[in-house]
Amino acid sequence: MPDYILIVEDDNEINHMLTELLRSNGYRSQSAYSGTEALLYLRGQCGEQSTVNERPRAVILDLMLPGMTGEELLNNMKEIDNNIPVIVASAKDDVHTRVELLRAGADDYIVKPFDTEELLARLEVALRRSAKTQGVVKPGGMLTFKDIVIEPDEYRVTAAGQEVMLTRREFMILELLMSNPNKVFTKNNIYESVWNEEFVGEDNAVNVHISNIRQKLAKVNGDETYIQTVWGIGFKMCAS
Numbered sequence: 586m587p588d589y590i591l592i593v594e595d596d597n598e599i600n601h602m603l604t605e606l607l608r609s610n611g612y613r614s615q616s617a618y619s620g621t622e623a624l625l626y627l628r629g630q631c632g633e634q635s636t637v638n639e640r641p642r643a644v645i646l647d648l649m650l651p652g653m654t655g656e657e658l659l660n661n662m663k664e665i666d667n668n669i670p671v672i673v674a675s676a677k678d679d680v681h682t683r684v685e686l687l688r689a690g691a692d693d694y695i696v697k698p699f700d701t702e703e704l705l706a707r708l709e710v711a712l713r714r715s716a717k718t719q720g721v722v723k724p725g726g727m728l729t730f731k732d733i734v735i736e737p738d739e740y741r742v743t744a745a746g747q748e749v750m751l752t753r754r755e756f757m758i759l760e761l762l763m764s765n766p767n768k769v770f771t772k773n774n775i776y777e778s779v780w781n782e783e784f785v786g787e788d789n790a791v792n793v794h795i796s797n798i799r800q801k802l803a804k805v806n807g808d809e810t811y812i813q814t815v816w817g818i819g820f821k822m823c824a825s
Contacts, residue, residue, distance in 0.1 A: 588712060589613040591641035593623045593658065594674070595650050599697075603645060606701050611753040611779070615641065620653030620661075627665050640666055643711055645704075646691070648675040648682075656689065663690040670711035674699060706750040713740045728763045730822050731809060733802070735760055745806040754779055755798050758791075762812065766822035769815045795820055 590607050594600040595618045607614040617623035629640050644662065648655030659671060670692040675682075678696045686694055692711050695704055728735040732745045740756060742749045751759065757779045762770060772791045780790070795812060802811050813823035 587611050587613050588642040589615065589639060590708070591615050591617060591623065591626050591644045593617045593620070593644060593650065593655070594647040595619060596647070599647075606705070609754075610705055611757065618651075620650050620655070620658035623658055624661060624665075627662055627669070641669060643670045643672065643708060643715070645708070646671050646673050648673065648677060648686075656686070659686065659689055659691060668715060670715045672704070672707055672711055674704070702752065705752045709740060709750065709753065709756075728760065730763045730766050731811065732806065733759075733763065733811060735763060744802050744811075745809075747805045749801050749805055751798065751801060752794075755794055755801070758794055759798055762820060762822050766824070769818050769821045771819035774819065 590612050592600055592603045592607070592614055594603065594616070597618075600616050600618065604614050604616055615626055617626055623644075627640060627644075646655050646659065650658065653661075655673065655675070659673075662669065662671065667690070671690065672693045672695060673686050673691045674695050674697060676697045677683075683694045692714070693707050695707060728737070734743045735741070735756075737760065742751055742756065742759065758775055761775060761778050775791050795814075799812055802809075810823045810825075813821050815821060
């Protein structure tokens, strides 16, 4: 089951943007618009995307909330479950605020307006660190191809010895391709495996994600070609 992320943000537009961002990258999400509402979800007492008594795997937290502030919520949150990673997303950019929040238990801090790819990468790191600390085991063994190493247990990818920060869907696509490097995967194969939806033949999402993966790998090792386009069919790992 996809990881469940709690969004605590009172701005409707930002909350909606984060919801769409998370769900389009393979997460379940729940929106809270105040600290009091967030506490209900943190205690597993309600939530459309969560099951009964299920707590979120991570929280994206704004500070400027009505009633209970984000700082106060963070203190309450850590008393409920100190293992839930919290990423603070706030317009406050002074060093003092960031240091105090990190000391209070926040796992990361990102300043608004932020780059969505950076937020997703920070979320992946927080989830990976949390899973490792709590002993959460993900299915699947290590995969290797050329100098790429995928460690599914930790949601970690390295190439040429350097860590490559992929989003959830990018990770799943690369893992799929490397699971059978000699096979050509059609867009249909990739979309239905990663998005868990029927492919309608018009969505450009697969091309965009493949392009993103290539760019991130090229930053680490620009001399190597990892993913091959098989024109008219799909994609495979490049053997040459």
